[in-house]
Amino acid sequence: MDLQYFLSWRVALLLLLMPCGFQSVSVYILNEDPVHVISGTNLVLRARMEHEPQEEVSMVTWEREPETGSASGRMTLAKCPGKSGKCAGTKPHVHANVEQQETTLQINGYNNRVDGGLYSLTVTDSTGAKATVYCVVREYEPVHHVSVSINVSDSSLVCGEAWGTDPHFTWFHERAAISQSVGRVSLDGTTLFITMTPICGHFTCMVSNKLGYTSATYSAAPCETEGRGMTAAVVCLVLLLLLVGGALVFVLWRRHRHNNRGERLQEHLDDNI
Known part of the structure; x- marks a missing residue:
């Protein structure tokens, strides 16, 4: 009981010593x-x-x-x-x-x-x-000095920016948004983990904020895609058709010219008789 009484007085004294407010x-x-x-x-x-x-x-x-x-x-x-x-x-x-x-x-x-x-x-x-x-x-600073470097050990590209305020990172492969077949981007946007094999084409990192944007590109070997092969095949087919069509037109022209000469010769003979 004495201890509780003593502690109560201590608490009351501390409250009194506290500054007002x-x-x-x-x-x-x-x-x-x-x-x-x-x-x-x-x-x-x-x-x-x-x-x-x-x-x-x-x-x-x-x-x-x-x-x-x-x-x-x-x-x-x-x-x-x-x-x-x-x-x-x-x-x-x-x-x-x-x-x-x-x-x-x-x-x-x-x-x-x-x-x-x-x-x-x-x-x-x-x-x-x-x-x-x-x-x-x-x-508020604009973005400055964007750069892209490759980490060969884990097949990743790292995008760096100097001192811009609130930078936002966006990745592109051959000017298109990154798809799952190309790779995945880290949560902060600074790193692109590449899953495509082999690594080819142009990888661009664009950094932007309220004052504008700037970008940097990493260039790998050119990609040999099916689309390009198909385009080349179509071009070759068109050229072949043009050649065949030209040859056919030439043959028809020669035949028409030969027929005209024969008709004129026959008319000339008839006139002489």
Whole structure:
């Protein structure tokens, strides 16, 4: 009984020593981290705030600093009162607002040199308790330097790309989508496992994202397909028919000419008689 009494007093003392508003407010960014933005478009960050029913948000502060985390480069972008409404931005292209339990920051005409970095959102409740969340913002890069290499040991082709944002990989064989008779593509799209034998033809890897695409091709030995053999046979048959037809036309022409000469000779003899 004495032990329980002692522990109860310890718990009560710890609760009294806790700062006022402990865990009474929390906040998290709704965007996926990191956020990539195409230069010249608008950056929009959204966050949700949660707090106890008896507490209220008194201040919302958006800040930015270099991604390296240098505090000397930190600057305040917008400060918002806890109640719903627009916030006071520090620059003309910066806009922020608070609506119920969400807050939004918008940077118009994103420029990575001045707008990229580590963004932070600090929410302060009426008791003075604060919660801060961070989000990295970077420029959306086009795909660069696509290459295709072969791994002879497992008959696979590997497609590589330098530093493009959110690259998507698509494979083609002789400009057609990869079929089961040619091979299978890995889940991430970077590797083509070839099942056709022998390996022949042109294999192309196209890498794309929102800003465009680029490709690279691996060329193996030319494929000797049944289709090509059939095409060659058809061409030969057409040529043969043309030769036979030409010979037949020539024979008919000669015969017609010979008949005409005979008729003219007969008419000449009749006239003389």
